[in-house]
Amino acid sequence: MKRRNTPSKQAVLDVLIQSGQAMSHDAIEGQLEMDINRATIYRILNQFCEDGMVHTIVANDGKHYFALCNNSEIAPSGFHFHFSCTKCKTISCLDQEVQLNLPPGFVMEKANCVVTGTCQNCV
């Protein structure tokens, strides 16, 4: 499946770049200037994930949030914490690696770590 460039993909990407936050589907949809079908947005986002451009987290509301991968995030474990602010409702990547001592026999493949609270902008 070779990828094709489309206005839709570009638009979704632009929204993610411009926000700099992890965004849910409907937040993305709200920021889009063009009208893109819900299924299409999901397909685009899932494709971005497959291609390693975007990573997802599952927040406390059970929804998927999508954030651009940036290079500095490639920590040794490959996973970092996320911060979800209850006031400004933003979810952003923290520069904190997820590191833990698993009991013998356990193997970590993924990590979904979301810390909730108030961020520095919402004191």
Place this chain on the structure above:
Amino acid sequence: MKRRNTPSKQAVLDVLIQSGQAMSHDAIEGQLEMDINRATIYRILNQFCEDGMVHTIVANDGKHYFALCNNSEIAPSGFHFHFSCTKCKTISCLDQEVQLNLPPGFVMEKANCVVTGTCQNCV
């Protein structure tokens, strides 16, 4: 709202005690011997959470999992990691505190940390 003891609550509690794992609503429903309405099960579980007997985590599937609180879990931060095994599909509490250095101005209130992989029973 004073709590009342009911067979339903006892049954849900028994299932949680007996499994020793974090369980989703439908896993609990599947283990129940009596038939309890879905809404009721959720209400019972949410009540257990309010009362501090149970804590929830949101797993990668976006579902809520409910696990009994045990005393040893009261770590300094109050939060611990969870391990979700992709093979045996269990989610259990790890004896690992969630600890991190937040940038100045950030305040942690909750943490939802789920590590996915294979557990020691599924090598």
Place this chain on the structure above:
DNA sequence: TATATTATTGCAACAATGTCGCATTAATAT
């Protein structure tokens, strides 16, 4: 440039999760 290939899209339908209002039932206190 015209055409063929096939990735992408929109639409509709669907499953699943979780919540809520309301009437009924049942647990507790009097």
Place this chain on the structure above:
DNA sequence: ATATTAATGCGACATTGTTGCAATAATATA
């Protein structure tokens, strides 16, 4: 035995995310 009100079942609902299918559009080829 009775009153109070918490708990329950039912139905309805909103939301999230996926999938099948036909139509459209991006790319490669001639």
